[in-house]
Amino acid sequence: MPTVIENPRSKQSGATGFLVPKWVDSASEARHAASSDEEGTVWIVRKSNLVDSVAHEVAVIKALKKSGYLVLLLDARSALLPPLEKRFRAVAFVPRALSKEEFDEVLTLPDREDRFIGGIVDEASKTLTLWRGNFKSITVPFSAFPATGNGIKPDFKKFSVIDYGHTLKFGNYESASEVVLFEYAPDFRRRLKQTRFAEEKTLGASIRRLRRQRRLTRSDFGNIDAKTIARIEHGKVKRPQASTLEGIANVLGVNRSQLSSY
Amino acid sequence: MPYELLLPNALRPWKVKIFDNELLFEEPHVTIIFKSTRWRFSLRSRNFLDKSPEPSQVPSRVVAQIEANLETLCDEWNARFPTNPIAQLEEEE
Numbered sequence: 593m594p595t596v597i598e599n600p601r602s603k604q605s606g607a608t609g610f611l612v613p614k615w616v617d618s619a620s621e622a623r624h625a626a627s628s629d630e631e632g633t634v635w636i637v638r639k640s641n642l643v644d645s646v647a648h649e650v651a652v653i654k655a656l657k658k659s660g661y662l663v664l665l666l667d668a669r670s671a672l673l674p675p676l677e678k679r680f681r682a683v684a685f686v687p688r689a690l691s692k693e694e695f696d697e698v699l700t701l702p703d704r705e706d707r708f709i710g711g712i713v714d715e716a717s718k719t720l721t722l723w724r725g726n727f728k729s730i731t732v733p734f735s736a737f738p739a740t741g742n743g744i745k746p747d748f749k750k751f752s753v754i755d756y757g758h759t760l761k762f763g764n765y766e767s768a769s770e771v772v773l774f775e776y777a778p779d780f781r782r783r784l785k786q787t788r789f790a791e792e793k794t795l796g797a798s799i800r801r802l803r804r805q806r807r808l809t810r811s812d813f814g815n816i817d818a819k820t821i822a823r824i825e826h827g828k829v830k831r832p833q834a835s836t837l838e839g840i841a842n843v844l845g846v847n848r849s850q851l852s853s854y
Numbered sequence: 855m856p857y858e859l860l861l862p863n864a865l866r867p868w869k870v871k872i873f874d875n876e877l878l879f880e881e882p883h884v885t886i887i888f889k890s891t892r893w894r895f896s897l898r899s900r901n902f903l904d905k906s907p908e909p910s911q912v913p914s915r916v917v918a919q920i921e922a923n924l925e926t927l928c929d930e931w932n933a934r935f936p937t938n939p940i941a942q943l944e945e946e947e
Contacts, residue, residue, distance in 0.1 A: 697890050740874045740934040744855055756890035759873070764855040767875035768885065774877055788880075788904070804879035807937040 611661070611699040615692070619645050625662070626650045626679065633660040634699055634727075635680075640666055647672050650679045661727050665689050668712060682727035686710035694756045698725050706780060707757025708769050713748050720748065722772065725757060730776045737767055738807070774805070774854075781853055795832075798854045800825040802844045805854075813843050857930040859884070861919055868916050872930050878938040882931045884920060886912055895920060897928050897940050 616625050616637045625635040626649030637643050643664055661682045668685035676683045689695060689710030698704050704725025711722040718734045737746045737760075747763030760767040773780040785793055789801075799821075803810070810818035810825075816839050823829045824836075832840075834848075841848040859870035869887040876883075883903055886893040893912055894903040900921070902909035920927065928940045 694890070701890060737875055741936040742933040744874050744934070746874075755869075755887050755892070758885075758887065758892050759871075760875075765874045766856040766871070768873045768877070771875050771877055801879040804938065805877065807878065809937075 610702065610704075613696045613699050616642055616646070618642075622646045623649050625660070627653055629657060629659045631659050634663060635660055636663045636665065636695070638665045643669070643672065647675055650675050663689070663709070663723075665710075684710075684723045684727060684729070685712060686723055687712055688751050688753065690753050690757060694754075698757050701725070701756075704757075706770070706773060708753050708760065708772075709757060710753050711751065711760075713751050715748065720751065722753075722760070724773075724777075730772060732772055732776055736772060736775060737762065737765065740765075771805075778853055794827050795852045796825040796827045796829075798852050799840060799844070802846065802851070802854045806844060808843070813840060816840065857927070857934075859919060859923055859927065861916070865913070865916060865919070868913070870916065870920060872927065872934065874934060876935065878935055882928070882935065882938060882940050884927055886916060886920075888912075897924065897931055898942070900924075 611632050611634045612630070613634045613636055614621075614625070616622050616635050617639075619642070622637070622642045622645035625637075626646050635646075637646065643666060646662070658679060658681050660680055661684070662676055662680040663684045663686055665686055667687050673683060686709065690698060695709060698707050698709060701707070705728070707725045708722045709725055711720055713720050719731050720734065720736075721729050721731045723729050734746070734748060739745045744765050746765040746767070750761075750763035752761045753759070754761050758769050760769055760772065770780070774784070789797065803821075803825075810821040813821055816836060820829070820836065821840070824832050824840075837848050837851065841851055844851070846854070856874055857872040861868055861870065867889065871885050871887065873885065881896040881898045881903060883894045883896045886895055891907050891911070893907060893909060895901070895917070896903050902912075932939045
């Protein structure tokens, strides 16, 4: 039998507290979701007719106070957003979500913000909107998931979230969730800097991380000499010229002022 | 397709994976997953990369499986991420 592990960080009320999932499976539960003022509750709706019931009830009771979160495991319906967003702290259309068991568990974890609960693919704009466990969304271009060195490519039509939010799956291609968080979530990067990168907080270290994540060598910076890049990365240039930093930022695809955040 | 190490039935639901998209500035590694918890184990230094979660929570039999298959795991990593190979590139030093 496998060892049973109690995650030392789980089930503790952290700075953000943990959330209570409630699955809405009947009309009476939909009415309750619309009228409840339970702050830490996440209402999860799987059926379109029950979403209609929630929205209708919200309109009837004219509730003004925001409380709780609403997760709709359905394709987005933009007409519903304005009324529902007045009622709930966040409204997430998440047609591709974690399984029920994993969803319920993730909401109780203090590090839920570093996991994804699901997302929605938009083929037209070639973007993927992902919902974190803290109900903040991140929209990323398909290019955030490059082919591997041996040619494995993501199939965005087969998107799902697995491994309790640690893995983004696109058919036969799987991405670690933290790749997206590193690139698109400044709060996640700040926490990494306090932990994993505690000994490498310099601007040079940030440039090196970003360059390596972009799969670039020091020779890929046009008219900026590879030796100059190496000296900056190693902290041997204390104050690089603004024009050099601008050039580096351009190649790395970020704003110059953001460089040190990576 | 991520590389997933085939573990004996007795070790399920433990998983050992090499993803297809990873943080490439960090040491080449496998990700060990047990339900909602995961650990990272370096293929270069052959140590756990993080102090938390506690590495001792991973059964020694899982680590033994990784060590017994290191050559395959390193090959799989190198094939996916040629810019961050197990053998550190000289120019990166």
